[in-house]
Structures are given as structure tokens and as C-alpha cells.
Amino acid sequence: MRFRPVKTLPATRYRIAPLDPHAHLFEVRCTVADPAGDGQRFRLPSWIPGSYLVREFARHFVTVRAESGGVAIPVQKEAKDLWRAAPCSDSLTIVAHVYAFDLSVRAAYLDATRGYFNGPAVFLCPEGRAEAPCEVEIAPPEGAVGGAWRVATTLPSAGAPRWGFGRYRAENYDELIDHPVEMADFHHASFEAGGAVHDVAITGHIDADLARMAGDLTRICQWHIDFFGGAPGSRPPFDRYLFQIAAVGDGYGGLEHRSSTSLVCKRDELPARGEARITDDYRRFLGLASHEYFHSWNVKRIKPSAFAPYDLARENYTRQLWAFEGITSYYDDLALVRSGVIEPQGYLELVGQTLTSVLRDPGRQVQSLADASFDAWIKYYRRDENTPNAGVSYYLKGSLVALALDLVLRQRGGSLDAVMRTLWQRFGRTGIGVPEDGIEKIASELGGEVIAPFFARCIRGTEDPPLADLLGAFGVTLHRRAAESGTDRGGKPGGKANDGDPPRCWLGATVTGGASPALQHVFSRGPAEGAGLAGGDVIVAIDGLRASVDAIEKLLRRRRAGEVLNVHAFRRDELIVTELTLAEAPQDVCWLTPAATVDEATRARRAAWLGRDF
Numbered sequence: 001m002r003f004r005p006v007k008t009l010p011a012t013r014y015r016i017a018p019l020d021p022h023a024h025l026f027e028v029r030c031t032v033a034d035p036a037g038d039g040q041r042f043r044l045p046s047w048i049p050g051s052y053l054v055r056e057f058a059r060h061f062v063t064v065r066a067e068s069g070g071v072a073i074p075v076q077k078e079a080k081d082l083w084r085a086a087p088c089s090d091s092l093t094i095v096a097h098v099y100a101f102d103l104s105v106r107a108a109y110l111d112a113t114r115g116y117f118n119g120p121a122v123f124l125c126p127e128g129r130a131e132a133p134c135e136v137e138i139a140p141p142e143g144a145v146g147g148a149w150r151v152a153t154t155l156p157s158a159g160a161p162r163w164g165f166g167r168y169r170a171e172n173y174d175e176l177i178d179h180p181v182e183m184a185d186f187h188h189a190s191f192e193a194g195g196a197v198h199d200v201a202i203t204g205h206i207d208a209d210l211a212r213m214a215g216d217l218t219r220i221c222q223w224h225i226d227f228f229g230g231a232p233g234s235r236p237p238f239d240r241y242l243f244q245i246a247a248v249g250d251g252y253g254g255l256e257h258r259s260s261t262s263l264v265c266k267r268d269e270l271p272a273r274g275e276a277r278i279t280d281d282y283r284r285f286l287g288l289a290s291h292e293y294f295h296s297w298n299v300k301r302i303k304p305s306a307f308a309p310y311d312l313a314r315e316n317y318t319r320q321l322w323a324f325e326g327i328t329s330y331y332d333d334l335a336l337v338r339s340g341v342i343e344p345q346g347y348l349e350l351v352g353q354t355l356t357s358v359l360r361d362p363g364r365q366v367q368s369l370a371d372a373s374f375d376a377w378i379k380y381y382r383r384d385e386n387t388p389n390a391g392v393s394y395y396l397k398g399s400l401v402a403l404a405l406d407l408v409l410r411q412r413g414g415s416l417d418a419v420m421r422t423l424w425q426r427f428g429r430t431g432i433g434v435p436e437d438g439i440e441k442i443a444s445e446l447g448g449e450v451i452a453p454f455f456a457r458c459i460r461g462t463e464d465p466p467l468a469d470l471l472g473a474f475g476v477t478l479h480r481r482a483a484e485s486g487t488d489r490g491g492k493p494g495g496k497a498n499d500g501d502p503p504r505c506w507l508g509a510t511v512t513g514g515a516s517p518a519l520q521h522v523f524s525r526g527p528a529e530g531a532g533l534a535g536g537d538v539i540v541a542i543d544g545l546r547a548s549v550d551a552i553e554k555l556l557r558r559r560r561a562g563e564v565l566n567v568h569a570f571r572r573d574e575l576i577v578t579e580l581t582l583a584e585a586p587q588d589v590c591w592l593t594p595a596a597t598v599d600e601a602t603r604a605r606r607a608a609w610l611g612r613d614f
């Protein structure tokens with residue numbers, strides 16, 4: 001055995017303070033004890049792990065200056081995300097004022113009600129010092145704002161009291177930027193799972209049953225811990241965990257970190273006091289929390305080799321996001337039923353909704369999951385009117401392919417559970433990145449020769465996974481019907497009043513707005529496209545009558561396929577007059593039911609899959 005001497009780098013010291021909450025400005029300082037002799041460079045990440053878009057966080061750096069020993073040091077900008085301070089002999093501090101008014105979970109926010117930041121949006125990395133230990137002082141705002149604020153983060157304390165402002169630390173820059181920080185007068189709940197304390201900090205105006213939420217999250221988190229640990233009573237790969245939640249009027253999103261997650265949800269999605277059932281809203285919140293928690297293993301520790309390590313200056317290409325997001329999307333809801341928080345019928349409803357959503361997009365026959373993963377950087381986060389025709393969601397179709405893969409493996413004595421546990425043992429625990437063919441290889445070890453053609457068709461190709469047959473073999477029947485309204489999300493049998501009613505017609509477009517309806521997406525080879533209409537067109541009249549979303553809905557119910565509509569629409573400020581021939585609605589709405597009769601073997605397979613006998 002040979003020892004390599006390791007040069008100990010002096011700590012990089014940071015200080016972040018809300019400078020002016022009303023102007024949404026943080027002041028962020030970064031001090032290097034021994035700056036590079038030819039001028040120290042500082043770089044800001046261009047993207048945040050977990051959200052695969054180059055976001056150019058540097059665009060919110062309003063001013064940047066430097067000082068050394070009380071003397072100003074000139075700073076030159078060398079690239080969009082790169083600053084270089086002139087050479088100096090003493091310790092060097094770079095001071096940035098950062099505009100923070102992004103309510104998402106990906107950047108930073110500051111006003112008189114709360115402060116929040118992700119490291120990539122605020123902390124410069126001194127070049128050549130990514131491995132240096134970091135110390136960070138999180139300071140309270142000065143003045144009247146923030147008197148009752150506390151700090152919620154999983155950054156390890158270096159003296160700061162629990163929930164307090166003060167000093168924190170990180171082993172290196174990678175860790176520094178993986179613990180978002182919330183400062184606010186937040187609501188708090190706490191529970192234990194797998195021997196680790198789990199805290200929930202909720203910012204926003206809420207009136208919710210936090211004890212009930214903590215109880216449900218306990219069961220869900222324990223399920224995930226036991227899933228990867230392989231046995232009840234396992235321990236998670238962190239000492240403590242934090243759910244950092246911003247509850248708002250309307251919003252949805254989450255971002256995973258190594259021992260915490262930031263979520264944005266609607267306040268109505270939190271459980272109401274005195275309410276015992278799981279509403280659709282609350283189920284959505286639990287699914288989001290479950291999703292981000294599963295990521296603690298799948299993508300934060302089991303990660304594609306392209307992310308080990310991350311290159312934060314540019315796109316990091318991988319064809320595996322369908323696995324890291326799609327498999328996570330499969331297990332997020334599955335964990336709710338397997339942990340007993342929701343009933344099997346509720347889970348089948350969610351799968352039916354996902355199927356409906358995927359079947360509606362012609363783009364699933366154009367773009368493969370592997371290609372959707374690779375092009376996430378230019379496509380997934382840049383949806384436009386043509387996205388449903390040209391692309392597929394690696395989350396939604398990825399979760400269906402994960403379901404199909406699980407059922408295929410179960411028919412051969414394996415399971416996706418076993419694949420995930422093997423991934424955890426071989427890659428997650430070791431910190432080795434998963435090669436591009438790593439998941440297929442492990443699945444093939446368990447499933448044999450059927451796996452390679454499955455990957456070729458459903459992941460590298462654009463075929464739909466054969467879910468009707470697979471679900472049938474597990475005692476679940478897949479039904480299909482036409483949409484009953486423009487807001488029909490599927491998952492349920494539908495409630496058409498009279499079986500004798502004619503089926504609703506199809507426009508071949510989604511319509512938004514109320515009194516002034518606009519086409520949002522116009523589907524390939526559908527009636528609207530055939531009439532020359534496009535996404536963004538505003539429909540003003542149909543057959544001589546003023547159009548509205550309600551009027552279009554009524555018309556689609558009353559008219560028959562094959563009938564021709566006279567349509568007046570505006571594209572920009574130009575009037576279009578055209579004829580649109582209504583079509584029969586596609587059978588793209590899905591719902592699932594337990595099969596009417598199942599034999600014992602099928603019932604046992606279903607119970608092993610869902611963790612529930614019914």
C-alpha cells in the first residue's frame with residue numbers, strides 16, 4: 001500500500017446575509033486565505049443538480065467587487081460565470097450582491113416574509129478549491145425584518161445553535177451547495193424514521209394538521225429506508241433529514257438533495273384539520289414528498305457516471321434520466337400504497353391518470369426515452385406549443401416503463417425492487433457512477449434474454465410498453481374510453497349520464513382561457529391542425545357565434561364526428577377563417593380495476609407487487 005501526501009487546503013469562508021429584503025438582495029462574501037498568485041478566479045455554477053437546464057445563475061449577480069486587507073482589488077469578468085481578481089498577497093474577499101426573487105425550488109428568494117437560497121445560485125467557487133473545506137456564516141437581516149426568523153437547513157453546524165443563525169460548515173464545495181437554506185418564521189413538525197430525526201419546516205400561511213402529515217410521512221419514509229436497506233428497521237444513509245416546504249396559493253415542484261428536499265406546494269394540498277380521508281390534493285403532496293425522498297438514494301447516491309462528478313459549468317449528458325426520474329416516479333406513488341397510506345384502488349387511479357397523460361401525446365412515438373433524457377437540457381424544461389407532438393416525458397413514460405419492467409421481472413422471479421437494491425449496493429454505497437448500460441445489465445442478470453429487446457423497444461425505441469397484457473397477468477384490467485370533457489384526466493371510469501349519449505367529438509387541440517379561448521397544443525394530424533390552426537390561435541367564433549371554453553365544450557358534446565365547423569380565429573392580429581371537420585375522440589383515457597376473477601397464483605403475484613392483498 002502506498003500513501004499519497006494530501007495537501008490540506010485552507011477553508012474557504014463564506015458569509016451570506018439578507019442585505020435588503022425589499023430590494024430582494026443578498027450580500028454574499030467569499031474569502032480565500034491564499035489566493036492564486038496570478039489572480040484568483042471565482043466561478044458560479046450554471047445549473048443546479050436535479051434540474052437539467054443551464055439556468056445562468058450569474059445573471060442575478062448585480063454587483064461584484066473584491067477587497068484585500070481593507071483595500072479594493074480590481075475584478076475582471078472573464079466569462080458569463082467567471083470573475084478574476086487581480087493578484088494580491090493577503091487573503092482575498094469577493095463580495096457579490098445577488099438579486100433573489102425566484103419562488104421556485106431552484107434558485108433564491110428574499111422578501112420581508114422569508115429568505116431562501118440554493119448554494120449554486122449564490123456561492124462562488126474559487127478556482128482550484130472545490131475540494132477545500134467550507135465555512136459559512138448565515139447572518140440575520142438587519143433592522144425590523146426577520147425578528148422571528150429561524151434557519152432550517154441540513155448544513156452541519158460549526159457553532160450555530162439548532163434552527164439558529166450563525167456558523168455552518170461543509171466538507172467541500174459540492175456539499176456546500178447541496179443543502180438549501182430557509183430563513184423564516186416557519187411552522188415545524190418532527191418525526192423519526194430509521195433512527196434518524198426528520199424535520200418538516202413549512203413557510204407560508206397554512207392551517208393544516210401537521211401531526212397527521214408527520215404520521216403519514218413517517219410510514220412513507222420508513223418504507224423507503226427499508227426498501228433500500230432490504231429489511232424492516234434499516235437505517236438511512238443520513239443522520240437527519242429535512243422537508244423544506246413553501247406553501248403557496250398555487251405552485252408545485254420539488255428538488256432533491258443529499259439529506260433534504262425543497263418543495264413548493266399549494267397550501268390546500270396539506271391535510272386539513274379534522275379531515276381523515278386522503279383527498280386527491282393531499283395524495284399529490286404525499287406523492288411529491290415521496291418522490292424527492294426516494295431520490296435520496298436514486299440520483300443523489302446512485303447516480304449516472306456523467307454526474308460523478310458534476311460539471312456545473314455546462315450540460316452533463318446522459319441517456320438515463322428516464323431511470324433516475326422515471327423509476328423514481330414509479331416508486332413515489334407505489335410507496336404510498338405499499339406503506340399502507342393509500343388504498344390499492346387509489347394507486348390504480350394514479351396509474352390510470354399517468355397512462356392517459358402519456359397516451360395523449362403523439363410525441364411518444366417520435367422521441368425515445370433515451371433521447372428525451374439526453375435532450376432534457378434543451379427540451380424538457382423548455383416546453384412549447386409543439387412539445388406534445390415532438391417529445392415524451394421521461395418522468396411519465398419513464399414511470400410506465402418502470403412499471404412494465406417491474407412486472408416483466410416479476411414474471412421471471414425477479415423484480416425492479418431487486419434491481420434497485422443491486423444498484424444501491426454496487427453504485428450507491430460505493431459512489432461509483434452508473435455506466436450508461438448499467439441498469440440494463442443488472443435487469444438482464446435478473447430477467448434474462450427478454451430484457452435486451454424490452455430496452456431496445458421501449459427505452460431506446462418509441463414503443464409503448466405492453467401494459468394491458470402485463471397488468472392482466474397481475475389481476476388488473478386496463479380499460480380505455482374517450483374523454484368526456486376537456487378536463488378529463490382519466491383514472492376513473494367516467495360518469496356519462498346515459499350510455500346512449502353520442503360520444504364527445506374531438507378538436508385535436510387543448511383549449512385554455514375562459515371567455516377568450518386559445519389553442520394551447522394542436523396535435524399532429526388532428527382536426528385543428530388539418531384546419532390550419534396553431535398553438536396560440538385565439539378562437540373568436542364558431543359557426544357565427546362567439547366562442548368561449550364553455551361554448552366549445554358544449555359544441556363538442558352536441559355535434560357529431562364528420563360535421564364541419566366554420567371557425568374564425570386570430571393569429572397575432574390577423575384573422576383566420578377556416579373549416580374544421582370534427583373527428584371521433586381517440587380512446588386515450590385509461591382506468592384500471594382489479595380483475596373480476598383472479599386465480600390464487602395471480603392474486604399472490606398482485607399482492608407481492610402492491611404489498612397488499614385485495
Ligand SMILES: [Zn+2]
Pocket residue numbers: 291295324325328
Ligand atoms: Zn425527480
